[in-house]
Amino acid sequence: MLAKRLFQKAAALHRHHHPPPPHNAGSCLTPEDVDFRINVHHGIPSTASILAFDPIQNLLAVGTLDGRIKLIGGDNIEGLLISPEQHAYKYLEFIHNEGSLISITIDNSIQVWNLKSRCLACSLCWESNITAFSIISSSNLMYVGDEYGVISVVKYDAENAELLHLPYHIPSVGFSVPFHQPVVGVLPQPCSSGTRQDLVLIAYQSGLIILWDVLEAQIVIVRGNKVLWLKNEVGNPSNGDLGLPRDASHELEEKEITALCWASCDGSILAVGYIDGDILFWKTSTSVPGKCQQSGLSEQVVKLQLSSAEKRLPVIVLHWWANYKSHRDSDGQLLIYGGDEIGSEEVLTVLSVEWSSGMGTIQCLSRVDLSLSGPFADVVITAGTLRSAKTASLFVLTNPGHLQIFEVADSSASESQQEKKLSVSAVDIPPVVPTINPLITVANLFCLPMDEDTSKALAEIFRIRKSSSRKKLSGGTSFPLTGGVCPHLSSDKDYRIWRVYVAGYHDGSVRIWDATYPVLSSLCVLQNEIRGTNAAISIASVSKLEFCIHTLRLAVGDECGLVRIYDLHSSKETHFHFVTETKNEVEQLAQDEGPICRAAFNIIDSQVQALKFTNSGAKLAAGYECGRIAVLDMNSFSTLFLADTVSCPISMMSVICDIVIHQVGSSYRSGSNANDQTKNLMVILTKDGAVYTIDADNGHLISSRPMRLSKDRTAVSMHVIGK
Template structure:
């Protein structure tokens, strides 16, 4: 370490520039800008020296680390263990294990309103705000096929384990698509269901407000396949695609409030029961979200614009021969607040009990609370082991969010046999923050009597941290391609190289295949990326391949030795590969000089001031 003088005190004299002076041992490197930057990482075209044209200067980002700041929607493949994150500007980040990240770029910078994997197929389906359906090839990292839909798509669902997709539009039509992997095309099949066929009347759809809000697939029992069709105006239909008929129709006319109870305390039985009514003047309850609350399709949780949550018991009614004759009598309404004006229920997700998946579990709710209240994610623990009519709320937790809510998704634990064995949680918040809560964390939350929590979740393990800690200066350095010094730096960095481990043993993202470039026979280090941080630390990555790997993490302090100003923010740095020397300067004028020697049993430390030099063996 170098200090200006013996009486050095931290002061506002920032080190703004550091530069090693080349010696005779170093060889001058002459390159073009295109040669200095790896075309595989930054998208430059490889062209001979001196023949660069305007067409060749087309830089584009092909590799991106971390969560995009405009992230807005999540999707998860439970078999491949991959997470997809869609953004508001037409990008999709796909994340796997061992620092594997892929970036998919759409030709139009538009938000995605639907995003879903074709599970275990190597494809990802998306729907843009301009109603363009896209199927992405994950291996090739490009759009395999796209299809422009003429009307506004309001519902989209991939049939589990297949290449088939349901599409619902603003006119109430339900269409079936198929992605043909061999031809690389999205095909529209002749099977479609018009709204008047579903409802049995031509006059039902009297305005554009009556459109499909959500669609999902329920495989009731083989070979019968039912598709759930839900309209924004409150109509719920189970349609048998093999028999071309509705087996159940439910709507707002099936509801009439008997009493008012609010889910405010887990020590009370808080629900509303409804009885049958055929009053045609019944006020519409507009649907804003829904999810299955059982694995057999018996219970459906529906969120409404007015803040209510209804649990519909569909199993008994669906088995009835008369689809309109038997009205549901075991519906339950939940309210998160007793005030009149409440937020719409935007998101609903269900996690069933591991051993009794159809008799209770946890309902994750965003919305439904008082307008203007603190932004939280509510987790309700519900039990109806004695029947849905005797439903009990045995626990409630309001999880305080870090940033504004963007999306959430429940993921099954690795090795889970049943899809309903889902107990880990990803929460996406703005700007670009991804938080993970594993099952043990959620269990601890539900076991405490307090109602509101703000707990430290596991954040996404960024390859290059930029915020925590905060990055202040960085450089991409080229390593000399020839000579003994080049071999020395490669051996030193490869010796120290380590893989950034997952933050916890339950981290659910393990999929993906590492880049083949990482296994090249020529494992020489060609580039290093060096970053200095606000806490005084420095990190070094091997930047030879598109997937960077951490090699060194250097703290600002030396154990057992106190030097004033060592924790100050890094303001300048430089690296000289010929001598493996690293210089780091901070905002208080302190300069640290390191020589990288790989793994060693001992390290030497020299403190140099104007008047003395002290050497220590650490």
């Protein structure tokens, strides 16, 4: 805000004193020139609440409560979409392989995002409250259900970038649906061999389920009647109740539907979760209608309960994927959130389910509960939806902004049914730039000069380290997200690195990224230890970083006063120097690829507050919290001098090289004189707001009286403008 006001004031003064000619009115600085926007964003926002996945492009979308959408692909590709309205999203879904993302906000605005241009393509404000949404596979058509029980069809015209509300709709009148009964689910029936492609399933809040023929505009099947014959109940598989036949009559009271999904590849079975914790499997096949009528209602529904408790949690989430080893369309795994006893641990439950012919008997072969790292937000299945997939990868989002991957694999086909188990492995998604685990303490962006040798040397490090920086899951499986287009080809021999981003952490480690393009690429990780040395070196939290663009050296200071010097370029020199106030120990280190620690200075027991390379990297100036200053020789790795010229804790330090000054009495002034001297100066800012100027060659004060702020303030930053 301060910078923006400064530019606005400067622009206003410039226009007042130098009015631009009409033909060149746009050449002056305007307030719009400093209207800063987010161009790059890494990490999961803390307000993340909803997920979407494109299985073709392998992209993950994360919607937030404040109108942002985070996109995550492969090779550290991340993007951020920001809605003009800061509203939460209640629906988020990709148009698969089309580069478009559909979002619906809580104020019922349907938005279409163009992923290529990373902008909002169009939006449509819906007049009623949207309560159900689904995109028709392999099309730009989508179903929209509302609070009045009406299903509408909307088309996205990509060529003209607009949403069209088509005249076709499915009214609730005539379905024996109570007036104003909201639609809670709309699922196009899956297409497979022998099944129709023009059927859509509609679920209403009261429990009524309808299979609708879009072409004939009529009901095909009605489910959810109050009185049903249940042939099988399936209890808690962990208690050994695996679906024993029980012929009994059950009167199902009208209860609210809270979740639903297809539980077969061909859309012949529907899994429905209810507010009381029940899960019902409904038969929706229309292939042999006469047989269904003869068999009665006992073949149409099967009940499942995760717990025998009287009071259970509502079933909030249901997902199903096929068992790749089975030849039956309805065998697979069912993911459930909810349905357990109220007060039980919050988990995601995965059941391995097998059916006999038709819906005669259901068997739950195994159950596994996935522990969550925080309050549940959302989950998507990113693999395993095809029969060829041996495992399913689940992205699980918990609050605040924590994203994990669970790999769920079924047992081998050779095992008996009694031995079949689900194996689960979980891993946190490794962030591009870790900020919490480990905790980041300091970071800097360094720009390299347009020098071929310097940028090429760092690019060579990148090529060596690239293969090890790819994200892997715990079992060595590749990271499931591979989508997105990287803006550069880092494998190109002519590739150059012009910017590096360096971060220091509380555990003493340092991470370095190539920041030439918005997509950051990891160069290396400097661990919180110096391998190969016998010296007893204690490494603390990193407090300061400095990078020399001339020598490709990195200086790392910590809160205990240790200063480490790393050579980022490859070097045959393998000597390590450990320097204290009284001695300089030299050890031989084993030659290793990549960065190597050349020296460690432990001369002052105080937090390092400032680091600056001088003389093109030949010297390093270090300022400490205690007010002392050390100048270190980077060629011999020795201490040139220590200065006690500043009595207050140092906040910042800048170095001015080769400035021409001359002495007037006991003070120095810049100017032109026969007695001119060229000096390197250190400008020191202390926390009490004093600015000292010191001779960088000997540590002497240039002026005995420091400049001070007019008011007693705590100084936190300083910048030297000019040379």
